[in-house]
Amino acid sequence: MHWLNKHARLRHKLSPYIDDQLTASETAALEAHLASCDACRRRLDELRATVSALHEQPQAEAPRSFAITPGMLERKSAAAARPLPALGLGMRLAGASVALALSIVVVGDLTLGDNGGASPQAGSQPAEESRAVEMFSDAETSKSSESGAYPPPSGNADSSTTQSNAGAAAPCPPAAAPAATGGGAAGGAGTTAGRGVGETPAPSATQQPAPSSTPSPESPNVAAICGNASGGAAVPIAPQTPENAAPRATADNDGGGISTLRIAEIALAGVLVAIVAAIVLEAAMRRRRIA
Amino acid sequence: MGADFDEPELIALSRRGDLAAFNLLVEHYQRPLYNLCLRMLASPEAAEDATQEAFIAAYRAIGRFRGGGERGGGAAGFRAWLFRIGANACYDELRRRRARPAASLDEPRGPSGRVTDIENRGPALAEIAETAELGRALQEALRALPSDQRLAIVLCDVQGLDYSEIAQVMGVSLGTVKSRINRGRSRLRAFLLAHGELLPSRLRQTSGDR
Numbered sequence: 123m124h125w126l127n128k129h130a131r132l133r134h135k136l137s138p139y140i141d142d143q144l145t146a147s148e149t150a151a152l153e154a155h156l157a158s159c160d161a162c163r164r165r166l167d168e169l170r171a172t173v174s175a176l177h178e179q180p181q182a183e184a185p186r187s188f189a190i191t192p193g194m195l196e197r198k199s200a201a202a203a204r205p206l207p208a209l210g211l212g213m214r215l216a217g218a219s220v221a222l223a224l225s226i227v228v229v230g231d232l233t234l235g236d237n238g239g240a241s242p243q244a245g246s247q248p249a250e251e252s253r254a255v256e257m258f259s260d261a262e263t264s265k266s267s268e269s270g271a272y273p274p275p276s277g278n279a280d281s282s283t284t285q286s287n288a289g290a291a292a293p294c295p296p297a298a299a300p301a302a303t304g305g306g307a308a309g310g311a312g313t314t315a316g317r318g319v320g321e322t323p324a325p326s327a328t329q330q331p332a333p334s335s336t337p338s339p340e341s342p343n344v345a346a347i348c349g350n351a352s353g354g355a356a357v358p359i360a361p362q363t364p365e366n367a368a369p370r371a372t373a374d375n376d377g378g379g380i381s382t383l384r385i386a387e388i389a390l391a392g393v394l395v396a397i398v399a400a401i402v403l404e405a406a407m408r409r410r411r412i413a
Numbered sequence: 414m415g416a417d418f419d420e421p422e423l424i425a426l427s428r429r430g431d432l433a434a435f436n437l438l439v440e441h442y443q444r445p446l447y448n449l450c451l452r453m454l455a456s457p458e459a460a461e462d463a464t465q466e467a468f469i470a471a472y473r474a475i476g477r478f479r480g481g482g483e484r485g486g487g488a489a490g491f492r493a494w495l496f497r498i499g500a501n502a503c504y505d506e507l508r509r510r511r512a513r514p515a516a517s518l519d520e521p522r523g524p525s526g527r528v529t530d531i532e533n534r535g536p537a538l539a540e541i542a543e544t545a546e547l548g549r550a551l552q553e554a555l556r557a558l559p560s561d562q563r564l565a566i567v568l569c570d571v572q573g574l575d576y577s578e579i580a581q582v583m584g585v586s587l588g589t590v591k592s593r594i595n596r597g598r599s600r601l602r603a604f605l606l607a608h609g610e611l612l613p614s615r616l617r618q619t620s621g622d623r
Binding site: 138168169173175176182185187190 | 432435436439440443444445446447448451457461464465468469472473547548551566569570571573576591594595598599601602605606
């Protein structure tokens with residue numbers, strides 16, 4: 123038993139022994155064992171034969187010169203850049219979809235479930251909006267998605283979005299939850315492709331005018347959420363906007379088509395989850411390279 | 414390693430965007446790097462692409478290379494850095510190529526050799542045995558290794574790097590290098606024994622376990 127253990131243990135030292143990687147005492151112990159163990163000695167010979175066969179392999183000649191030409195750099199940079207626009211486009215589409223879905227979800231929530239006692243703060247809205255826009259551009263340059271206040275993307279966060287939206291009891295949590303989800307999405311992608319992150323906000327900016335022309339409140343909401351989503355530390359804003367937007371939404375809406383909205387809302391939340399999952403997946407796949 | 418080859422100087426020039434200086438480095442390292450890729454990918458065309466890709470990536474990244482200023486350490490540092498980029502290019506190619514994980518030597522193997530079926534090309538083991546070509550047998554054996562072990566073996570036993578430089582290339586600890594080399598050699602040995610290739614007949618009587 124003892125001998126077997128020793129035998130197995132020393133066998134792992136044959137390879138480093140060939141390369142002189144053992145300490146003096148390890149070498150002495152191994153050599154003592156080899157002197158008394160035919161199997162290990164034979165194994166050592168076999169390993170040595172394998173190694174020397176590898177050593178003796180002729181090196182191939184380089185088939186051509188690999189010298190770099192300036193043209194090669196241009197061409198290769200175009201080739202290397204190709205995958206990124208693909209992601210950029212994906213991110214752009216995803217960003218637009220997220221912004222659209224979020225705005226509709228938020229409208230739905232505000233329409234459905236607002237009994238909340240938030241007091242109107244109409245005067246603060248423009249200020250809020252400009253702050254959100256500032257954050258937005260900050261987030262664009264910072265790109266530090268890991269430092270976001272929200273946890274990394276997870277299925278749980280997504281499903282909680284769905285639940286809280288469906289419940290729609292208070293205006294605050296639903297708006298905050300999508301923000302967290304969006305932050306997760308951009309966070310996941312942002313770690314791999316800096317360029318993609320930079321591009322994300324653009325579509326949401328184009329998305330903004332459309333909702334803001336119909337009812338008023340989503341514009342700041344979307345801006346805040348997207349500012350959040352692109353990785354900034356928009357923590358203080360996210361909780362404030364709902365209070366801000368909720369009263370106005372109720373004022374503007376007559377509450378018709380509630381069940382339709384509810385269904386649409388759930389469906390959109392589902393779409394949102396799918397998009398986020400797709401982004402995270404894509405990002406994860408891209409990250410799989412040894413660094 | 415000509416007397417005129419001043420690597421630290423060439424690196425310094427390259428960092429300032431001197432493409433001609435960098436191309437002297439390319440000229441110096443293209444053969445070993447190409448051979449590394451060739452062993453990793455077992456395909457001359459893929460190795461050629463990976464080598465070129467690696468040099469271009471290296472040129473772009475050389476501003477971030479932190480090598481030693483003095484000759485000895487700087488040279489080793491640069492080679493390890495370059496090989497690391499080359500290994501990455503190979504891993505990228507392998508990932509693109511691979512539909513399923515490399516077959517293990519523990520899998521059943523007979524004259525028809527499932528182990529060779531990793532890629533649906535290349536000679537069958539029986540054919541190898543017939544031609545009794547040590548080089549091809551070794552190439553087959555290397556291909557059957559997990560890529561980490563293959564890289565360690567190629568760096569150590571084909572390219573002749575020492576353990577610490579291999580650790581630099583692979584970005585792992587010395588202990589991991591030691592273990593990968595150990596496991597890789599064990600598998601190669603088993604493969605070559607099993608196929609009656611290479612080893613003198615006196616070594617071919619099986620050594621018991623494994």
